[in-house]
Amino acid sequence: MxxxxxxxxxxxxxxxxxxxxxxxxxxxxxxxxxxxxxxxxxxxxxxxxxxxxxxxxxxxxxxxxxxxxxxxxxxxxxxxxxxxxxxxxxxxxxxxxxxxxxxxxxxxxxxxxxxxxxxxxxxxxxxxxxxxxxxxxxxxxxxxxxxxxxxxxxxxxxxxxxxxxxxxxxxxxxxxxLAEGPQRTSNYMLESGRYEESSRIFHKYASITNVFIDKGNSRIVLYYYIDINKDDLQNPKDISDLIHFIFERINKLDEERRYNKYYTPLLNDFKKTEVTLNFSYDGMPVEGLDSIKCTLNDLYPIPGSNQKSGEEILNSICSELEIDKLIQKIKDHEAV
Incomplete structure (x- = not known):
């Protein structure tokens, strides 16, 4: 249909x-x-x-x-x-x-x-x-x-x-x-472990991502909604892996923004990528982590040519995104 x-x-x-x-x-x-x-x-x-x-x-x-x-x-x-x-x-x-x-x-x-x-x-x-x-x-x-x-x-x-x-x-x-978001995955398949292990991170990423193309304000906006539960804190590796993956995907998307507009003036209006990360614990916002924002501005690399990782780039412009600090804040929130 x-x-x-x-x-x-x-x-x-x-x-x-x-x-x-x-x-x-x-x-x-x-x-x-x-x-x-x-x-x-x-x-x-x-x-x-x-x-x-x-x-x-x-x-x-x-x-x-x-x-x-x-x-x-x-x-x-x-x-x-x-x-x-x-x-x-x-x-x-x-x-x-x-x-x-x-x-x-x-x-x-x-x-x-x-x-x-x-x-x-x-x-x-x-x-x-x-x-x-x-x-x-x-x-x-x-x-x-x-x-x-x-x-x-x-x-x-x-x-x-x-x-x-x-x-x-x-x-x-x-x-x-930019075609990313919950519409590309199945929450049932993800939660019931029916995706191959190597693909789970891509589906998890899709499930927490929202994209807004805002040409009037010269920006691409990425929203991430990351909900943490008690089991996650017992084994924080999954949280760490997801956040690392988010960093790499942000880096890749912004690189594509700059790369593609190099080849067409029709994309020149998109001068920045704005990111908002929203962390919650069992569905409730975590104070201080419920709206972490950062902005990536124009450069013109060829995809894959930047030797810095997504995490390094994000941390350089927003120190709140350091993974160890994020996890500790969530644990402190749980203890309250």
Whole structure:
């Protein structure tokens, strides 16, 4: 089941504006055909192949479309119909390779694309462009660099219409990075220990994370809600591991914010990442730990090039986030 996303209305209008209703409608129908095939035949099957993977089904695709629209906001009208078509198509296809397994899933799109388009030679150029941009949402280049967007052509075309491919690939990549939260996991599966041990930390992270794209105030906002109980304090390693993981994910997300906007001015408004961590004990706020805030501002590294850990970076700007101090404050709270 698919509920139409507002960005799809933007796509239809933009295509009609660029090409007229007849040709624009034809392009829009091609998008709908691809979307419906993937919704009905592919997305839900990813869970069967990778049952411990965080959600990569229709809800995830819908979430990435939402993030793309929120990142663009009013600037969406600056995109041509074919730019927006390419962006939406890349979002549809970016994770389909997971049906063959998580490893290098970004390079496993072609077989699914060929199924969708029946290997029709009319789609050869579209296939090359969409796959090239979608592949760059993660992974490494042939030389081992994480700077995958550098390998995407700045401009391309589909049916003779120009596409700012590298910019659209950057929007996809950041929209996907921001697609995190409780909607990507199952609380029942997590609490009953039904996820593989190696995947549990990713699901735990999803369960405590909320993301707010606030273009009007030039920021990405991350909220974390970490509830501690008595058993956790008896074995604080799990708390420590989760906080370490949060630090690394904050670092990665902020790195992606700076990296992706290097490749498109459409993301220039996002000048900072603001973080709020909220600690509670058995559902009740812990005084002094119920709203820890910090802000990460602009630099422009290539992902993976920063040698500092997420914990080191966060501690350097907010000493309250030192793990030993956090755990001791929670223990002091319990003792009161």
């Amino acid at each position: 698919w509920n139409k996303h507002p960005i799809e209305d933007d796509l239809r209008l933009a295509l009609n504006k660029q090409f007229g209703e007849e040709i624009g409608g034809s392009h829009f129908n091609k998008y709908i055909v691809a979307r419906d095939y993937l919704v009905n035949n592919v997305y839900d099957e990813i869970k069967a192949k990778e049952p411990s993977l965080s959600d990569h089904g229709p809800n995830h695709i819908y979430d990435v479309l939402k993030n793309a629209k929120d990142l663009l906001s009013g600037d969406i009208t600056k995109l041509s119909g074919m730019d927006l078509y390419c962006l939406c198509m890349m979002i549809l296809f970016h994770d389909v390779g997971n049906i063959f397994g998580r490893k290098e899933h970004n390079t496993q799109i072609t077989e699914i694309y060929n199924k969708v388009r029946n290997k029709d030679p009319r789609f050869n150029q579209e296939r090359r462009v969409v796959i090239k941009g979608a592949e760059a949402h993660c992974g490494r280049t042939n030389t081992g660099s994480r700077d995958t967007l550098a390998c995407v052509e700045e401009t391309e075309s589909i049916d003779g219409a120009k596409i700012n491919l590298r910019e659209m690939a950057a929007i996809l990549r950041f929209a996907d990075e």
